[in-house]
Every structure is written in C-alpha cells, then in structure tokens.
Amino acid sequence: MPSPPASDFAVALGERLRAARQARTPKWSLERLGRRARVHWTYIGQIERGEVHPSVLVVARLADALQIDLGELMAGLPAPPPGKDPDE
Template sequence: MPTHSEAATILGERLRAARNERQLTLEDLGVLAGMHWTNIGKIERGQVHPSVETLVRLSTALDLDPAPFITGLNADMYPGRAHKLTARDLLAARRDQER
C-alpha cells in the first residue's frame, strides 16, 4: 500500500524509531496506548494520518512529548494543496490594497 503523504512517512518513521529505542513491540505499544497494534503499524508505515488524540496517546505511552513527532512538518508535505499562501501573505496583500 502506498504512503499517504511525505508528512505521514516522516511521522511514522519517528514513531517507529521511538518505539524501537524503548524495545517495545507494536503489541506492547498498543496495550500502553489503548489502541490496536495494527493501527500503530499503519501509522508507522505512513499509510494513516493519526489524529491529534492518537498522537497524544502514543506519545504518552512512550513517555514523550508529541511535539518532536511533527516538528518540521508542513502543509507542502500533503497532496492536493491548492495554494502556497499563508496568513502573512494574506495580511500583506490586505495592507497593499489599503495603500
């Protein structure tokens, strides 16, 4: 099954590394996080984008802050982004129109 996005792949790799560093199996992490181990495997393979709740559950089970799992990820890593505009771009355009 292909990966869902570059961001999902990176997050999954980070999750797998953290789990392996702790010498936990998928089953171990599933029990600790209160979720089925097959879902964790899908996240680790980049096939599924975890919800914030799932990410927090996994991070808590690993005794980690969830922030490092998503640090450096951005919207350009997801398919189908219609534009590259940000709030800064929008506000600058508004200021230009007001002049």
C-alpha cells in the first residue's frame, strides 16, 4: 500500500528544521543533531523530508538542541492534517 502524500504541515516543519540545522556553523549533520537531541538521526531525516508527524516532545528536543525557540519554529505553519474521528 503506498504511503499517503505528505501534509503541507509536515513539509513546512521539515524544511524549517533542515534550514535551522544547516545554518549551524559548522553545518550540523543529522547524526550530530540526533546525538544532541536524543532523537535517532534517521527519524530526523524523515521529519525533514515531511514523511512523519513528530510528537511535540520530539520537536521540542530538536528545537532545544538547535537553540531555537519552539514557538518561533512552529509559528505560521500550515494547519496540521485532521486526525481520525475516534467515533468512526
């Protein structure tokens, strides 16, 4: 079964995280960010590609490791995709 298309929210968040990581001097690798944030580097790659919707805890760890404000990171992102109706 093919994966559902990436949401605008996930893509925008991933682009922001990648830009923040690459803005570090010297530029941080996924592995370095993963060690600092205590998040596996392959999962960070999935986030940056917009393939997953990470928990707020993971995003907060990444923001903290990158020394960026979580609120600023999230401000102005597209609306997240709707969840499933628990009554269905």
